[in-house]
Amino acid sequence: MHRRKCRNTADSIRCRVFTLCKTARRKCIAADNASPQIPSGVSVLHKVKTLQRRRTAGNGGKQRRELRKTTLWRLFRQQYINIKIRKMNKTIKILAAMLPLFITSCTNDDTTVTTATQQEQPVTISAGITRGEGQSEPFAYDKIKVTNVTRKDKGLLNNSAVFTLVRSESSPSWTSNGTLLWSAGEENTFQAVYPATAEYSSFTVPSDQSDAAKFKSADWMTCETKVTLNNLENASSLDLTFNRKMAMVVVLISGADVSTLTSLKFECPSFEGNDYTINSADHKINAYKTSGTYDASFSALIPPGTKGETLCELEITDSDTNTEIKSLKLQNTQTFSAGKKYTFTCNMPQPSNNAHTRSAAPDNLTLVSVEPIF
Numbered sequence: 539m540h541r542r543k544c545r546n547t548a549d550s551i552r553c554r555v556f557t558l559c560k561t562a563r564r565k566c567i568a569a570d571n572a573s574p575q576i577p578s579g580v581s582v583l584h585k586v587k588t589l590q591r592r593r594t595a596g597n598g599g600k601q602r603r604e605l606r607k608t609t610l611w612r613l614f615r616q617q618y619i620n621i622k623i624r625k626m627n628k629t630i631k632i633l634a635a636m637l638p639l640f641i642t643s644c645t646n647d648d649t650t651v652t653t654a655t656q657q658e659q660p661v662t663i664s665a666g667i668t669r670g671e672g673q674s675e676p677f678a679y680d681k682i683k684v685t686n687v688t689r690k691d692k693g694l695l696n697n698s699a700v701f702t703l704v705r706s707e708s709s710p711s712w713t714s715n716g717t718l719l720w721s722a723g724e725e726n727t728f729q730a731v732y733p734a735t736a737e738y739s740s741f742t743v744p745s746d747q748s749d750a751a752k753f754k755s756a757d758w759m760t761c762e763t764k765v766t767l768n769n770l771e772n773a774s775s776l777d778l779t780f781n782r783k784m785a786m787v788v789v790l791i792s793g794a795d796v797s798t799l800t801s802l803k804f805e806c807p808s809f810e811g812n813d814y815t816i817n818s819a820d821h822k823i824n825a826y827k828t829s830g831t832y833d834a835s836f837s838a839l840i841p842p843g844t845k846g847e848t849l850c851e852l853e854i855t856d857s858d859t860n861t862e863i864k865s866l867k868l869q870n871t872q873t874f875s876a877g878k879k880y881t882f883t884c885n886m887p888q889p890s891n892n893a894h895t896r897s898a899a900p901d902n903l904t905l906v907s908v909e910p911i912f
Contacts, residue, residue, distance in 0.1 A: 659722070660719060663684065663778065681702050682730050682734055683699075683731050683734040684700075684718055684728055685728065686719065699718035728778070729760070731760050732760075732780060733758075740815070743756060743823070745824060747839065748827070757782065757784060759781060761781065763779070783876050784840065784876060785874035785875060787804055787837070789835070789849075790881065790882070791852075792886070793885050796833065800854065801824060802825045802850050805845070807872075809843035816841075823839075846871035849866055849903060868903055884902075
């Protein structure tokens with residue numbers, strides 16, 4: 539009897555098959571004489587395949603029928619089928635064992651996607667804008683542009699949005715056009731700018747500020763704030779404190795018939811750097827006019843800088859449509875700082891006959907106050 543020690547399951551199968559085959563040969567040696575001889579040192583599968591090849595190469599159908607009838611052939615065939623069944627069962631068991639792993643993997647993938655969606659925390663705004671003086675009526679809407687510089691520098695989407703402030707007596711609120719997201723686990727640098735169409739680092743000063751809307755559009759303001767956010771669940775509304783980048787100049791004219799004061803143009807002060815540009819060739823700004831019966835107020839937002847001599851030019855038109863330009867001059871060289879409001883007065887006495895056909899020549903400008911723009 540074959541007693542070779544089997545090293546694994548495959549060797550065990552070979553041993554059993556070898557023993558059965560040897561016994562079968564002794565019992566049916568006569569039948570096996572008609573069968574092809576097969577080396578005993580090869581595997582069962584190889585034996586079966588060898589028998590199949592030799593069977594097809596036999597001498598006619600009679601020899602094939604004889605081979606098919608032999609006990610050895612039936613034994614090999616049955617053993618071959620059993621091995622196939624064992625392999626199939628083993629494959630089924632392996633797949634059944636791996637099924638929980640596939641389910642867990644799919645579940646984990648779904649969880650990851652859901653978590654990523656939850657981590658996209660939008661930024662909300664809790665800031666108000668303090669407007670400059672000079673408007674004839676309050677504005678119902680203000681728009682600012684806010685950029686998450688941290689996300690922008692990384693090339694991430696949703697790094698900027700425009701927010702509109704809807705004013706109401708109960709509770710003003712901000713609505714956003716677009717989505718601005720936090721960046722978790724690091725310091726977020728936000729830059730905000732007003733008006734929303736302006737750039738954060740440079741501004742083109744509008745030369746026409748002759749009405750409330752145009753005057754408002756010249757009020758360039760910026761803000762930069764940094765917030766470290768370790769956990770998105772702790773994200774709160776973003777507080778923004780804006781700094782004005784323009785200086786405000788107001789000229790109050792008294793003693794004149796305001797109907798004769800057509801317009802006033804401020805000459806921009808000299809300034810350094812490339813932060814400001816003026817969209818007019820003469821660098822003059824058409825001021826915003828408000829008036830009473832015999833008083834006039836002209837306001838404009840100008841770049842910060844230094845100015846001497848003539849500050850502005852007043853256009854006077856009489857009842858005969860005669861136009862005259864009067865230069866209003868500073869008594870001293872004046873430095874204008876961003877975020878400050880400078881108020882000057884100018885007296886224009888009436889002619890002795892009190893005829894409102896033409897105003898008298900103005901005196902020089904007198905600086906009466908310097909205060910923050912509110």
